[in-house]
Amino acid sequence: MPTLLQKILRVGIATEQLDLAETDVVQVVRQVEAKTRRLLGRSLAIREVDAGSCNGCELEITALTNPLYDSERFGIHFVASPRHADLLLVTGPVTRHMEVALRKTYEATPDPKLVVAVGDCAKTCGVFKGSYAIAGSVDRIVPVDVFVAGCPPEPTDLLRGILTALDRWPKS
Amino acid sequence: MMQTLFLLTICAYSLGALGAILGGRGQLGRSLVGALAAIGATAGLLLGLTVIFTGQSFTAFVPALLPVGGGLALRLDPLGAFFLSVIGVVAIPASLYGIAYNEIYESERGSLRLLGAMFNLFLLAMSLVTLADNVFTFLLMWEGMSLTSYFLVITESDEAETIRAGNWYIAVTHVGVAFLVAAFLMLTGNASGAFSDLRVHASNLSPLARDLVFLLTLLGFGSKAGIIPLHVWLPRAHPAAPSYVSALMSGVMIKLGIYGLLRVALDFLGGGPAWWGVLVLVVGSVSAVLGVLYALMEHDLKRLLAYHSVENIGIILMGIGAGLLFHSYGSMSLAVLGLVGGLYHTLNHASFKGLLFLGAGSVLHATGTRNMEEMGGLMKRMPWTALFFLIGAAAISALPPLNGFVSEWLVFQALLKGLNIPGIEAAIAMPLAVGMLALTSGLAAACFVKAFGITFLAMPRSHEAESARESPLLMRIGMGMLAAICVVLGPGAIAVIPLLSRILVGLGGLAEVPVSLTEGVSLQVPTSSSQIALPTLALALLLAIGSIPVILKLLRVNFRLRRSESWGCGLTELTPRMEYTATAFAEPLRRVFAELYRPSKELTIDTHPESKYFVQSIAYRSEITPWFDRMLYTPLLHLIGYIANKIRRLQSGLVHLYLLYLALALMGLIFASRWIER
Amino acid sequence: MNDLLFSQLSTLVAASVLLFGILLVWRRSLLAYIKVFQWQSTMLTILFAIVAYFGNDPKLYWIGVLLFFLKVIFIPRLLQRFLVQIDVEREVAPYINTATSLVLTGVMVLLAQAMTNPLIRLITLPTRNGLPFAVALIFIGLFVIITRKKAFTQVLGFLVMENGIAMLAVLGTFGIPLIVELGVFLDLLMGFLVMQVFVYQIQGTFESIDVSKLNQLRY
């Protein structure tokens, strides 16, 4: 126990502070925070759907929750059920096996909801294009609000994508 | 007035029995037989209530009938009247329910005549047990009750299992009767068999004889009540009997064991040393915990309920044991607390267990199976049955503000007060009893989540469940009556409890003034500030639950609702085979209590001949043999079988030899009687 | 008031000594056993200090200090080194499973209460209320020795039992003469060292410290 506490104290807060240099990243982050606050009461629940990706995108998405990026500070967190989600984060070229699953996940999410398709595969099916196992890009299965390009996209891009999607949140 | 009610009870039941033998088929016949039973039960209930309210006993003496045993002596005092009323509470709905339920026996299955007649006679015998005022009448009616219920158990005699259940029942019951006869013989001595003489004679018995009488009655009545390990007949006989008969047997008949125990231990013997109370408490705790633990492992809906009867008898006995313990220490007001807790639980158990058995019967009627693994989704197909079963399930799980909670609260309070009793046996027994009672109620809640959830919720697991239909109106009325009683007896406890404490007035040296357990709308524990006001609580709860939607509406919360498939993690189709089963639901508890259950496991995996990585089928089989079967009854049956085999040598088939046996027995008896004379 | 405080404090600390005994039944990792023993001995030292302070018995301080060095520092350190050498981490599958063991522990405590009850009524020492805990702790130590398979755990059981005896002594008589106490310590140390050698031997012979394997010696 004492060793653990010592370690915690020594490391301090690992999350990158916002008031560093006024970089691009920080601006994005600020905007996300402001927008989530305005639109969702600063609470955005994300359900991640891996529709056949190579897991490259997942690695970056996971990075969003680590102490460095700590998406939780903006009220963005990942949930275990689409019933709890506001936004679906879909990765990968949609394989034929995952087609139904993706559709059902979309169906299971309560309105209002958003879909962000992550990675190049999600838009163009990438190198998997034309394979017999592929059902098509994400937007052919479910309506997509925003595509995030990149193979894989960086966490910053992900945040930017989420931010853009939030613009489409229905005004009540 | 009382005379009329009494005669009406007797006549209605007798006519019912007669009518069933003469006709009793067809819609009209069935209705007539059932209605007569209901009338008899109503009259009995009214008679019981009259005696309780006026506090005056009702007596009837017919010396000409049964002259050998001292005549047919009947007397209904408040204690008996309470149990007579309990019979009425369950018998009225059960009779009405039976009218519709019996339709399945119109065809060849079982004899409707026998069923109707035995049903009425069973009710009559039970009623007269509470009225009996001498030993002979009591034992005769007790035996009549056992025999008629035996015939009711084997109604569906085309099934081998039913016959076996009947055999178990009749065997255990008669072992019990043997204990009772011995106990009553010791109690009677040279006196006449009248109960008033018994009271006098009991006070002259030596302490050792009193202890022996107590033990014999505990065993005798315990076998009827279903204490562990004498409960083995319950999980066998209850599923076999028609459901409304199970409701009566479990709701009422086993309670007459409690009646007998109270009558002898408290009334005749006037209480005893502390260890009587501790013994009853221990027996009660063990029955309660083991009953519910084995109930959890059952997937046969009616067997599950039968094991719960064992559990609830345990809870009743815990109250009574605490009462006897306080009685022996002379703290009479606390003794009343424990006894009232036990008695109130008797009434409550009668109502909710009756209800649950009727509900299980309704499910059986609709699906034709008792196996929970083949049910599911009945909520939408049988909404009324589901609602009533839910009320029963909540009541038996002791959820406030229903009736089961009140009686468990009383028993809890009695046990908590018991912690203050000096003496090391109480200091050890009481905390364990508190823990076991709490464990019991927690496990009961878990078990009824299983029973209700698997049976009624989600998707149907079989074709039968899929095509189930709601039961006929009369069956729903029967269940509805009991459900209403369960709800009313919760907050209504403040009206019933004073009556219960009045019943106990003067019994076995309890105070002549009824102990007040209520104050205003509160239930109040004597010599303590523990109290609950159930009506206020119920009101607060209803208000809290009811006002939430209103407040949400006022807050303009989003009320849109969309129906969609269940979230199955994106599965193509969620089929009933993927649902959680009753076995799976109980699995964690089976593991937790593995040391007790010692389940046998058998796992067979068939793989493809080419490669062991391709599994073709997996079969899993796990069985639990209750330890009392394993350790007590199996050896016992072997022993009896062994002895019977030896005795077979006596059977030669020669008439001369049999005559010799007769002569020898006669001579032996003569000598024996001379020896007893001396 | 002083007596009341003495009584409450000593009982409280005695109860916590017992608590660590119960924790020993619950835990599984051998390293945790050592920690539990260390904490228990610390509490025991505090108990000695309390009795020494309120009972005006300065020599108990000395025993307390000795106890601290022996049981909180020396033996745990030895045990830890020992653990590294035998390279076993967990007590697996005791003869009686943990949940049942814990319930049995509860029953043993009840028994201890029942046993000491007449005694408590007889004596007037302010520390008398802690006596059942001491007896219960001895039972628990014995129970651990009986039901656990690893020789290491049995050593711990032995140590805990010894703690129980020390607690009984300090609560029941306000400590025994120093020389006797020293003798007991020496005894304990010898016993401990013997057991250590014993465990080494088992380890060397069977490549395991599972005592249940000892029955192979019959063949």
Add this chain to the structure above:
Amino acid sequence: MTNMMSYGLEIGQMLLALALAPGLVGLVRWLKARLQNRLGAPPWQPYLELRKWLAKDVVMSTNASWIFQATPYIVFGSTVTVTLLVPLIATPIAFDAVGDLLVVVYLLLLGTFFLALAGLDAGTAFGGMGASREMTIAAIAEPTIALSISGLAIGSGSTNLGQILTTTLTDPAAAISPSHFLAFAALFIVVLAETGRLPIDNPATHLELTMIHEAMILEYSGRYLALIEWASWTKFLLFLSLLANLFVPWGMATLVTLPTLALATAAWIGKLILLASAIALLETRVAKLRLFRVPELLSLSFVLALLAVTSSLVLK
């Protein structure tokens, strides 16, 4: 105390409990984030979540029945009723006469019972798994609760909450008795189990197979989810308040005047923050137990409670 004031106090403490519950959970989360070297969401995050859920649609399974719809109301309603029964800032309160400690426990069991049924209602495997686990843990935690209650009831001779508090307040020496201390330890373990905290259940998990509480509510959304989560947060606050007030009642108001109430509220919140920090620290320190180790932990707490009762019997 006049009637008017005592009922005002009841309503006041109910509103206070409901209002503070999300904040308390947010505080634990924030502290945990800090201990994980993260910035974390601010403590008021749960309020924002509530607001969002209340604005969203509900999606309900086609398999589900009215049980699914009634459960959130029953769970929330029973929790609200409990907030009336538990003395939070002042003692005695008017509802002491309505329900005692046993009623508190059984009312919460009522919510658990229906939540488990709702878990089964949609017919999904995870819902059933959650229901089964929740009921298992609730059942085997029950003896400990009952025994801790008895341990408390021996001293005061009653299960009446007001009476227990008054007894402890007037007899501070009892507060350092071993039975008090042991009952606290026992109840603390049970509170962790009942409110789904580590090491029994991980409130932050996303892995269905390790879930207990959350597995039952995977099907819920929108306002239903808001009600259930709010109720479970309130339950957490209530259990912590019980722990704080039953064992360390000092600071509670015994007279109803504005200054004493303000002081008592401050003391209560202080105690809650202390306990919440302890839980956050504990959750950082320990790992989740395997499900079948949980009964062992609970039997440990049972032994502690048994010890609490018997030692207070011996001391009598």
